[in-house]
Amino acid sequence: MAETIFSKIIRKEIPANIVHEDEICLAFHDVAPQAPVHVLVIPKKPIVSLEQLEQEDAALLGHLWLTIQRVARELGVSEGGYRVVVNCGADGGQSVDHLHFHILGGRGLTWPPG
Numbered sequence: 001m002a003e004t005i006f007s008k009i010i011r012k013e014i015p016a017n018i019v020h021e022d023e024i025c026l027a028f029h030d031v032a033p034q035a036p037v038h039v040l041v042i043p044k045k046p047i048v049s050l051e052q053l054e055q056e057d058a059a060l061l062g063h064l065w066l067t068i069q070r071v072a073r074e075l076g077v078s079e080g081g082y083r084v085v086v087n088c089g090a091d092g093g094q095s096v097d098h099l100h101f102h103i104l105g106g107r108g109l110t111w112p113p114g
Contacts, residue, residue: 006098036106077105
């Protein structure tokens with residue numbers, strides 16, 4: 001996997017407003033928020049996108065989803081609701097080649113997106 005801005009954030013070479021970190025993942029505020037709450041959750045393991053996931057990543061994915069739930073609760077958006085977005089590939093809107101989940105909340109969200 002090529003070097004990305006997210007791998008530099010994981011190594012603390014680039015500052016980020018981190019809201020959660022453990023041995024498996026990192027969650028931090030997006031620098032260009034699209035909602036009052038816009039946090040990214042990324043695995044520390046370098047995975048380009050959903051398309052590169054392997055069977056061995058099942059436990060990692062479970063951990064990421066539970067972290068998303070935890071972060072949403074800590075940021076106060078779980079009661080009113082929030083959206084989780086995963087972009088996959090260029091046509092899917094993925095701009096960083098490192099798997100990441102967007103937590104969006106803090107206001108009513110419309111459908112369909114983009």
